Amino acid sequence: MKPSLDLLRSMTDEHVLRTLMHRERATRAEIAVATGISKPTISDSVRRLAAAGLLVDTGERTTGRGRVGSYYSLATDVGMALVVEIAPSGVTGEAVDVFGSVVARGSAPLDRKAGEARTARALVEVASPLSEQVTGGFRTAVVSAADPVDRRTGALVHLPDAPFLVGELAPVALLAPLVDGAVLVDNDVNWAARAEMATGHASGVRDFVYLHLGEGLGCAVVSDGEVRRGHGGLAGEIAHLYTVGPNGTAMPLTEVFASTGLRRPASTAVDVDALRAATAGDSALRAVLASAVCGALLAAVSLVDPEIAVLGGEWGRDFVPDVEDQLRRAARRVPVVAARVDEPQLTGARAHAVEELREVIIEPTRAAASG
Template sequence: MDLLRSQTDEHVLRALMRHRRLTRAELAAEIGISKPTAGESVRRLAERGLVADTGERTPGGRGKGRVGSYYALAESAGMALAVSIAPQGIVGEIFDAYGDTADRLEHSVGRPAAPADVAAALERVCWELAAGAGPPRLAVVSAADPVDRATDRLVHLPDAPFLVGELDPVAVMAAHVRGPVTVDNDVNWAARAEREHAGEDFAYLYLGEGLGCALVAGGEVIRGRSGFAGEIAHLVTTGPQGRAMPLIEAFGRLGVRLPGTTAIDAGAVLAADRRAVGAAVAGVVAAVVALVDPGLVVVGGTWGPALLGAIEEGVAELARAVPLKPAAVTKEPALAGARRAALERLRAAVVGDAAQDSSGS
């Protein structure tokens, strides 16, 4: 009986997440249960602080039937936080289980971006969001740097263009988030945002100031033992004059780095020898195809899609070609992926509250 009630409560909560507000009669029709069963579930969930009467009523009376009360998720269901840590700065969004954004804040960071500066900006954004909307139940963080899978710390690898040193987002955010903080690389989150457009087996090639690749197999991102899978900067490819060299060195030889850094200058890349750029990127695609055999390579980033034609020409000369397409999610793709994951986890947490209360009652 407890299992049946728990399942019914889950269906009610998920129906409210889809439709925002429903009467008990509408819940019964949506889920396929009796009105008394729907009413009992609503009562239980209201007692647990998960569902609330909105105060709105159906236009009943005078031959139109009984007046129905509209129910929705209670504010106490909580909120989630999604954060992007990138060269452009820190962006944070806090939102409820409907996906409605309560607040969004941005905080720039200088260059070079030392860990202490990034940590201060990150804490400020989290503090201000929590102060306004209340501490979120959980957070998901996208970082424009490699992320150690065991510690969730950002790690500085050779020629990484953003952070200098290490940063621990979980420790920085702990005082402002009530529950778990999940951290992963920005390219991995961008790939997750792309899944509904690209399927379950593809590679996501990010070509911007930084260079990265996410590998998706069976719908899951392959992170590798340490979490550094897809770090392609030092992958050997075809450089200028057909010489073999690391990808990051090839871009150095082409003169398309920002002065004094290993970051790629998008304007300089677009003005460079497109055939040479295409050949360098095609070498990376060849390695990905040989090792992972993806059904598709999605090209994203600030300059990658603009040079898709040149990359396709290089890929066409490979022994094993693969179809390429530009990324479908172009507006803050990493934050979009992190936000979607945070929303899914928040909804699962709300459903888990109902199940936990049911088992403990």
């Protein structure tokens, strides 16, 4: 059975749009070469997409010998994506275009005791001005949160002893008035793992674990190229996983830092500055912390059989040699590498937002074929 004419047109329109999502501007002849589709077919597609308001003639023309060609680009009002990071230090928001460029940015400071109401206000205060600067509006939004996230609702989950407590903050409901499409929320460590898989040391690796070792403690599990979030979105919450503490005592991972005086007062947040200072010349303390991390890592190795383990976070990368040394004594081993991507959670969220935005822009051409 041959595909319908509408389906063929839809497929051509998608090829044209994707070409211009990567090249920013191109002539019909250049698009034909890039896609391998005949120039007459591309010309028909460009006319359809221009009539639909998705493409515009830039007014620029080719120079030199031969027939003059017109340059086309995506219309300026196709919309943008909103990318938000909710972290203990504050809320950061970005307006990102279809090419992945940050065209506007805003932020609002927070602290570890901000609470749900204050964090909600900061989220809206950052996102609202950005929405007013975007031609075509926000078509989708992606949120990275330094707390567990309920995968069904997108609300943050209040867990006992979490270092950054903002109650059951609901970013989806708060941002919905500012976004035409879906709002996707996930934990910051999961976004960091996606970034590392895209352009970091886990590039090309389909099975790995990403341990975030910073003020908070977390783990992302990547299996068959997908981040596994668990039934409620709580996969990888390792703070209360039992491991080896000082003198070989079994205790939750987070308590190892309490017992060594490396947590902030009246908080479960690891005091990163104190940790760096205390471990700078204390090999015994480094060994204690590395052994505790190794215990959590070995639990992940036993359960999900990763190809590699990536250590990230404010102090995680510094402890790669120490964790490797502890692993030499273990029955099962896994290569340990340092995370490479800077601002990994925001980088991962931004990349996904661009993918979602492109799909939203292309979707009307598919709907036309099915309708």
